[in-house]
Amino acid sequence: SQATKLLVLPGDGIGPEVMREVVKIVHWLGDARGLFLELTEELVGGASLAAHGVPLRPEVVALAKEADAVLFGSVGDPKWSHVSFDRRPEAAILGLRQELELFANLRPAQVFAPLVDASSLKPELVAGLDIMIVRETVGGIYFGEPRGIETLADGSQRGINTEVYTTSEIERVARVAFELARLRGNHVCSVEKCNVMESGLLWKQVVTALHEREYSDVKLSHMLADNCAMQLVRNPKQFDVIVTGNLFGDLLSDLASMLTGSLGMLPSATLGPVQESGKRHALYEPIHGSAPDIAGQGIANPLAQILSFAMLLRYSLKREDDAALIEQAVSNVLSSGLRTADIMSEGMTRVGTEEMGAAVLQEM
Amino acid sequence: SQATKLLVLPGDGIGPEVMREVVKIVHWLGDARGLFLELTEELVGGASLAAHGVPLRPEVVALAKEADAVLFGSVGDPKWSHVSFDRRPEAAILGLRQELELFANLRPAQVFAPLVDASSLKPELVAGLDIMIVRETVGGIYFGEPRGIETLADGSQRGINTEVYTTSEIERVARVAFELARLRGNHVCSVEKCNVMESGLLWKQVVTALHEREYSDVKLSHMLADNCAMQLVRNPKQFDVIVTGNLFGDLLSDLASMLTGSLGMLPSATLGPVQESGKRHALYEPIHGSAPDIAGQGIANPLAQILSFAMLLRYSLKREDDAALIEQAVSNVLSSGLRTADIMSEGMTRVGTEEMGAAVLQEM
Ligand SMILES: CC(C)[C@H](C(=O)O)[C@@H](O)C(=O)O
Ligand SMILES: CC(C)[C@H](C(=O)O)[C@@H](O)C(=O)O
Numbered sequence: 001s002q003a004t005k006l007l008v009l010p011g012d013g014i015g016p017e018v019m020r021e022v023v024k025i026v027h028w029l030g031d032a033r034g035l036f037l038e039l040t041e042e043l044v045g046g047a048s049l050a051a052h053g054v055p056l057r058p059e060v061v062a063l064a065k066e067a068d069a070v071l072f073g074s075v076g077d078p079k080w081s082h083v084s085f086d087r088r089p090e091a092a093i094l095g096l097r098q099e100l101e102l103f104a105n106l107r108p109a110q111v112f113a114p115l116v117d118a119s120s121l122k123p124e125l126v127a128g129l130d131i132m133i134v135r136e137t138v139g140g141i142y143f144g145e146p147r148g149i150e151t152l153a154d155g156s157q158r159g160i161n162t163e164v165y166t167t168s169e170i171e172r173v174a175r176v177a178f179e180l181a182r183l184r185g186n187h188v189c190s191v192e193k194c195n196v197m198e199s200g201l202l203w204k205q206v207v208t209a210l211h212e213r214e215y216s217d218v219k220l221s222h223m224l225a226d227n228c229a230m231q232l233v234r235n236p237k238q239f240d241v242i243v244t245g246n247l248f249g250d251l252l253s254d255l256a257s258m259l260t261g262s263l264g265m266l267p268s269a270t271l272g273p274v275q276e277s278g279k280r281h282a283l284y285e286p287i288h289g290s291a292p293d294i295a296g297q298g299i300a301n302p303l304a305q306i307l308s309f310a311m312l313l314r315y316s317l318k319r320e321d322d323a324a325l326i327e328q329a330v331s332n333v334l335s336s337g338l339r340t341a342d343i344m345s346e347g348m349t350r351v352g353t354e355e356m357g358a359a360v361l362q363e364m
Numbered sequence: 365s366q367a368t369k370l371l372v373l374p375g376d377g378i379g380p381e382v383m384r385e386v387v388k389i390v391h392w393l394g395d396a397r398g399l400f401l402e403l404t405e406e407l408v409g410g411a412s413l414a415a416h417g418v419p420l421r422p423e424v425v426a427l428a429k430e431a432d433a434v435l436f437g438s439v440g441d442p443k444w445s446h447v448s449f450d451r452r453p454e455a456a457i458l459g460l461r462q463e464l465e466l467f468a469n470l471r472p473a474q475v476f477a478p479l480v481d482a483s484s485l486k487p488e489l490v491a492g493l494d495i496m497i498v499r500e501t502v503g504g505i506y507f508g509e510p511r512g513i514e515t516l517a518d519g520s521q522r523g524i525n526t527e528v529y530t531t532s533e534i535e536r537v538a539r540v541a542f543e544l545a546r547l548r549g550n551h552v553c554s555v556e557k558c559n560v561m562e563s564g565l566l567w568k569q570v571v572t573a574l575h576e577r578e579y580s581d582v583k584l585s586h587m588l589a590d591n592c593a594m595q596l597v598r599n600p601k602q603f604d605v606i607v608t609g610n611l612f613g614d615l616l617s618d619l620a621s622m623l624t625g626s627l628g629m630l631p632s633a634t635l636g637p638v639q640e641s642g643k644r645h646a647l648y649e650p651i652h653g654s655a656p657d658i659a660g661q662g663i664a665n666p667l668a669q670i671l672s673f674a675m676l677l678r679y680s681l682k683r684e685d686d687a688a689l690i691e692q693a694v695s696n697v698l699s700s701g702l703r704t705a706d707i708m709s710e711g712m713t714r715v716g717t718e719e720m721g722a723a724v725l726q727e728m
Contacts, residue, residue, distance in 0.1 A: 094560070120598055121486070121597075141561065159527075159566030163523075164522060165522070199523035199524060229616070229622070235484075250589070250590045263594075
């Protein structure tokens with residue numbers, strides 16, 4: 001049988017240092033559990049810009065398409081903020097989403113019991129919180145045309161972006177949400193601004209029709225995006241699965257992550273369509289960004305990157321046991337009182353990136 | 365001298381019952397403080413739809429233009445959710461914003477000391493919170509063309525909306541933010557998604573240039589909208605004035621309001637350009653919506669509507685003393701322990717809409 005291939009893209013900032021801890025786990029899985037993964041590592045984002053003049057080379061896209069899954073770190077570096085859109089570090093993740101048609105971003109917002117006090121919210125509001133946000137990621141205002149900045153006759157300027165959603169784009173991401181809901185709390189909340197946007201109105205209509213046709217066993221509700229932002233703060237546990245477009249998903253999933261108080265703990269998966277071969281492109285990345293302010297100091301929390309790898313094992317490689325082993329190890333390490341700086345609290349033991357990674361391996 | 369004219373638009377749901385308490389205060393101000401206001405009351409939203417078949421009649425727009433200020437309740441009624449965009453109750457507020465060119469929505473998110481425990485957030489994170497969100501309200505994706513739903517050759521559909529911002533639209537709302545900041549904490553945070561949207565990039569450039577040219581005494585920072593959603597939850601007190609576009613402003617201001625835990629307490633003002641006569645169109649409304657679920661029960665909190673009227677006195681009529689008198693009365697009533705259902709907590713005295721309005725008048 002062919003080797004399982006992972007493309008590893010550490011990216012910028014803290015990406016490389018947290019990824020290093022995952023690579024150690026990959027090697028251990030080979031030695032201890034007979035899971036041999038062929039890793040290829042490439043530069044993306046600012047790191048690729050510096051080395052190759054572009055944030056994402058076509059060779060890297062080709063490798064991503066061949067791989068069984070992509071493990072992504074994070075991109076973004078203030079030093080490139082002056083360059084044009086298509087040459088920003090962020091263009092790497094946007095380009096991968098588009099080239100691999102990774103349309104469904106799954107972002108769990110989960111509170112880990114030992115970290116409940118890290119939340120800004122009162123503990124009773126977030127204890128046991130477990131929301132899954134399904135965000136559309138290859139459509140909407142991120143990619144719609146026309147777009148750009150034009151100069152008018154009087155010398156002033158006009159910036160334009162276009163939000164576009166089609167029936168099929170909405171259907172396929174809603175399908176992911178309904179399928180996930182069936183495995184969880186069986187409730188999908190669809191979020192848009194149908195009271196002011198036609199694209200939101202179509203969104204609501206398409207989700208409603210699909211629900212009637214194929215998923216009437218799942219509870220479906222609808223919420224305006226502004227109200228959703230409020231409800232996430234007021235009573236986040238009312239939600240199970242939230243499905244929404246690219247732009248609202250960007251804000252609402254970051255908001256939901258922050259409710260947990262431990263951004264450094266949260267993984268995500270972004271999935272493409274199931275191909276005829278049964279294969280499905282998928283990219284796994286932590287929710288946190290490249291955090292340039294703490295990069296290179298060995299203090300970043302590697303757990304979100306490690307848990308992203310666990311998601312990869314579960315969804316792309318169907319290695320539920322190995323995924324669960326990692327997740328249990330992370331949970332044990334937290335219970336034992338080890339904390340990186342971002343989740344530190346009184347009475348706990350502060351550790352760095354390497355120590356945290358080693359502790360997880362030790363538990364495994 | 366000509367009488368000062370207010371157009372009173374109670375709207376739907378709880379609008380009429382909370383507005384009634386304001387009207388009592390208006391009458392008292394005439395008797396006790398010699399402030400005579402000529403009130404004209406009209407239907408808008410669902411109420412106007414039911415009576416006249418449209419949510420906003422041209423006659424009402426004309427009255428709004430003539431008035432010295434508009435006091436608005438709230439619009440929205442689920443019973444009209446099937447009608448087309450331009451006939452929804454919401455079209456009343458959108459129409460007034462556009463017809464009167466009310467481009468700057470000022471939304472304070474303030475925590476009232478006696479209500480600090482009503483917040484979802486830990487008290488130390490919100491005690492003393494005082495943010496002012498300045499939201500652009502006549503541009504962006506709310507009004508951009510092209511927009512609509514089109515049917516494609518294969519029978520599937522496509523929903524489109526367009527986000528457009530011009531230099532002058534951005535400049536005038538940023539100016540409002542800088543001016544307000546000078547009277548407060550002297551810090552403006554400008555929010556967009558310049559990493560994925562050209563309209564956001566232009567926004568950032570225009571705000572930066574205006575700042576250099578005319579407001580370099582004010583501290584200016586920039587933040588991505590997704591990060592702003594997170595930072596509002598993580599550490600809201602880092603903000604003074606936030607300036608942002610129509611859509612991000614809709615979500616972020618609702619989020620900021622909810623941080624206070626007492627949506628039923630928050631007023632807002634929406635201002636138009638200063639005209640040659642020195643006059644400026646302005647509309648004042650509570651942040652909360654029409655709350656159809658509790659309408660007609662006499663339990664709604666009238667304080668946001670009353671405080672909206674106080675804002676009207678301050679900004680449009682330059683009656684600082686009367687505004688302060690009302691605000692002090694509200695504060696005293698809260699300290700005395702009276703609470704409507706939405707802000708009720710243990711040990712306090714629960715009252716209805718009328719009792720709360722009467723208590724404020726009593727204090728005055
Ligand atoms: C890096 C950036 C372009 C990206 C986005 O806005 O989608 C990020 O915020 C995310 O949520 O993955
Ligand atoms: C009623 C609705 C159209 C409106 C908006 O989205 O602007 C409301 O949410 C607001 O914030 O004033």
